Each structure stands twice: as C-alpha cells, then as structure tokens.
Amino acid sequence: MLKKERQEFILHQLNLHNKVLCADLSHMMGVSDDTIRRDLQELAQEDKLIKVHGGALSKSFHTAFDRKMVYNLEDKHIIAQKTAALVQSGMYILTSGGTSILEFAKSLDPNLNATFFTCSLNAAIEFAHHPSIEVVMIGDKVSKDSMLTTGASAVQTIESIQADLCILGINSLDTQFGLSENDWEVVQIKKAMIKASKKTICIGISEKLNSQQKIKVANLDEIDILITELNPNDSKLLPFKHKGLTIY
Amino acid sequence: MLKKERQEFILHQLNLHNKVLCADLSHMMGVSDDTIRRDLQELAQEDKLIKVHGGALSKSFHTAFDRKMVYNLEDKHIIAQKTAALVQSGMYILTSGGTSILEFAKSLDPNLNATFFTCSLNAAIEFAHHPSIEVVMIGDKVSKDSMLTTGASAVQTIESIQADLCILGINSLDTQFGLSENDWEVVQIKKAMIKASKKTICIGISEKLNSQQKIKVANLDEIDILITELNPNDSKLLPFKHKGLTIY
DNA sequence: TTCGTATTTGCGGTTTTTTGCCTAATTTAA
DNA sequence: TTAAATTAGGCAAAAAACCGCAAATACGAA
Secondary structure, three states: OOHHHHHHHHHHHHHHHOEEEHHHHHHHHOOOHHHHHHHHHHHHHOOOEEEEOOEEEEHHHHHHHHHHHHHHHHHHHHHHHHHHOOOOOOOEEEEOOOHHHHHHHHOOOOOOOOEEEEOEHHHHHHHHOOOOOEEEEOOEEEEOOOOEEEOHHHHHHHHOOOEEEEEEEOOEEEOOOEEEEOOHHHHHHHHHHHHOEEEEEEEOOHHHEOOOOOEEEEOHHHOOEEEOOOOOOOHHHHHHHHOOOEEO | OOHHHHHHHHHHHHHHHOEEEHHHHHHHHOOOHHHHHHHHHHHHHOOOEEEEOOEEEEHHHHHHOOOOOOOOHHHHHHHHHHHHOOOOOOOEEEEOOOHHHHHHHHOOOOOOOOEEEEOEHHHHHHHHOOOOOEEEEOOEEEEOOOOEEEOHHHHHHHHOOOEEEEEEEOOEEEOOOEEEEOOHHHHHHHHHHHHOEEEEEEEOOHHHEOOOOOEEEEOHHHOOEEEOOOOOOOHHHHHHHHOOOEEO
16 A cells, blocks of 8 residues: 555544544554554645644644634524524513523614523623513522522512523533433523513524433423524434424 | 543533543442542643642632622722621621622631621622632612612512621711612612611721612611721721721 | 655554543532 | 541553564565
8 A cells, every 4th residue: 555545544533523533543554553543644734634743633623623613602692683583572580590691681772671580790790781671680699609699589480470582502402311401400490491481482503402411400391482593494404303393 | 441541521511511520420430439539630730720629610610600899999998997897706797788788708717607698699699609608699679870780679688588697798988868879779779787786897998988879778876887998097097986886 | 767865654562541440538408 | 536538649551652673575777
C-alpha cells in the first residue's frame, strides 16, 4: 500500500468517524505505528486534520463546534421569536429562568400587555425592562446555583395561580424520561408551575433534547408545546411529535 | 476516548447546562475522577471555564451578570465597610435595595453566616453571590422604577418576620421630616420593614441628608443608626446625633 | 534490465504523556 | 464539631511519541 493511498484512507476514515486512532489504523493497514504517526504528522502540517495524542480528529468537527458556540445566541434568538409569537395580551404566564427565557424576555412585543410570574431573579429583571408587562416575583429562599427562589412558600404561591401559559427552559428533555433536572428544589417549582397552567411550553436549543438528568420534572404528556431552533419538520423532532407534542 | 474529545465534550456539556459535576462526567465517559479533574484544570487554565469545588461552571453564564455601576464608589465603599462591621453571624436582616446596599453586600465577610430578606431583585442577586449567607427574596409585583417587589403580599410577608436588623438605603433624610420617599408602594414596604425589626440602620452618602421627598417613611426616632461616608464627628451629622441617632 | 540515489519504512531504546491509584490535606455539609 | 466529599501531589504502569539508524523500497537514468 502506497503512502498516498494510506493518507487518503486516513482522511476517509476521519470523514466517516470524526476521529481515528493510531493503533487502529496501523492494524487495519498492516503497517507500523511509526508510519501512521508520520502520516498523521504530515497531514496535520498540511492542515488536513488535527493531530492529538493517540490519533487525530477531524478538522471540520472541531471548527463546527467552535462556530456553534457563536451560533448558539442566534439559535436562542430564533427560539425567542417563536415563543414570543405565542404570547397574547391579557395572558397570565408562569416562567422559569435560564438563558433561553432571558432571550425570550428581550424579544417580546413592546406593546404586549401580559402578566408574568417568575421565580428567577434574572428573568424578573429582564421582564421588568419591558415597558408595559406586569411582573410578579415569586418569593422564597434563593437557590444560589440557579438564582431561583425555591421552597414550600414559592410552591404554595404558584399553586394559588391559574395561569394561561407555563414557559420552561429545557435542561434535559427525553422522549422516554421526559423533562428532567438535577436540583430537587427547582424540580418542585417547575412541577408546581406546570400544574398551575393550562398549557406548558418547553423551549431550548435542540442539543438539550435526548439527554436525561437525575430527577424527573414531568412526563412528555404533561407538555403541550416544544420550541427549538430547528424547523418544526426536522427529523430530530419527529419522536416528540409522535408523542403528541406540538412543535414550533 | 481521546483526551481532546473528552475536553470538547466537557465544554459542550457546559455550554448546554451551564454547570458540570466531576462525578457526572467521569461516570458518563468512563474515566476516573482524577482524569476529569485534570481536564477541568487544563481548561480552566486556558480560560475556557471556571473551575469550582466539585465541577466547573460555564464562563459566559457566570460573568454575564456581574458588576457595572460605579458612582461615588469610594464613598459607598466606606459606608459598606462600616455597615458590614455591624452585622454578626446568626442575625436575621431585612434590607431594601439601592447602590449602597449592593456595595454593602459585596463587603460582607465571607465567613458571615446570616439570613437576609430583601425586596430588591438586584440586592438578592448580590447577596446570593456570597458563599455562606442565606437569601430570601420577598415576592410580589415588581415595581419597574426601583426593581423592588411591592404590594400587600410583600408587606404581609415582612410582617411575619422578626428581624434583628433593618438596613435601608437613604433616599432622603431630614432632621424634621425624617426618612422620605417618592413612591407610595415602596414606602409601604420600608415601613413594614422597620416595624418588623429590632433595630433600623439607614445608610447612604451625605448628599442625601437634609432633603425631603413626598411621602414619609419614618420619623427620626424610629431610626437607630445612621451611616454615611463622613467621619462620625462631622458637623453635618450633629443635628442627627442630637435627635438621638447613633452615628458610624 | 540494472544501478545509484532518494525516499520510505520498521525497529530498538529512550523520553514524554496519560492515566489510575494512593495518601494527606482541604473543603463542604450536616 | 464531625463525617463525607473533593482536591492536591507523588508514584507507577501503560501507551504513545520521539530519535537515530539500517534495511527495504521506489524511481529515474543509463
């Protein structure tokens, strides 16, 4: 097998799997580790891949990830717009915290006339910047990790509300396990919010889909609408659509 | 799994959930805690994340809501220091909002162990940054001008507290008219706070002395301690000393 | 083809990197 | 305060990388 052939093969493998191991390649092609290492070194010099200890990584994979970080804001903006379109004047709305919710708060129509209830300090501040909506902060002990108020009093307050909408930021959403979180207190709050609302909307970037955390907040059938940055017909959303969720 | 892959994965998780735990990561990727810890350490050195005990935090999330405003910073710093010296562990403390209070929150001894109740969203966030104190947000409608929660429910909550201290930022303080404010709702809150506390401390820069606003919050005899940036013996403070206030 | 040269490859020995485990010290939570 | 969890630092084993060299191979020219 020629050197050129080998290198083509390596790049091909890299395209397929996004990563290759020295040991694997040498075994597959029946050459020594040193040869593979030298190949990888050359290809790295030609900027065709990223050499790492033990093998190499696809370049596109790495850069795509970096770009994604920048795009995340763009994604959240899309989500915020879609969500804002569902809110109508006169509504009473319960919301959690999180970056998606904050972005949503910034995207609301300045003429909107609604009442927002929230346990998130940051969200309350963001909503309060809006000229006409009314903001009610739900009080209780402040959880330092999440900057949310949590506790029995907060839950009780939420229970005394009859809201039209509940808008929750997704931490993890899974077709089987449903909506889940890692913080027990926060889970209690979110559960109460869902119960106190006629409709529940979950918003978040698609990467949070198909992941689980320790504690379940709600089954999928308790959630009415799912909003991500993806096109509603995207194949990744199909399993959720089949479970009865409305996708935007 | 390659080291680089692991680190990418960690950053990805961080991007998704804003926080990661060593234990979770090591479990997810099937490597030892030590390895994860070393990864986090490296990434922290590269400024990609914030390492904390037990895991790491997303950089963007944590730095997004940090500090910004500085007016009479020097003066407010002096006030904050004097005020912080009066707080002891175990105390229950009611506070209003305002820049002086925020500065005070930053000046608290990291080992202090007290419970703070507040109606101010910004103050609650600032207090929550402290490692050991407990923060209770008093909920109600958010007043947009002041970023305070106000209303009957908040007043009622305050009435159910027996606090050791009440620390109020001064808006206007006058030897004759006492402590005054312009916002009816805020006044109700502050009145309730004073009533619910054994001692009341007013803090603010001396410029706010000898001025009046529309609505009275409290007479001078309801206030125990006055803290400004001035030396306690400053002549400007004499009239207040004569009225029976303790000056710091 | 055959030869000479340049390149490529494999190998042994050494160095570096990575990882897991151990213990002691620190931090956290109750 | 105590008990549990987390971390730091040292150590050792395994894997990978590096280095130099000699053998093998490719390639062009005679």
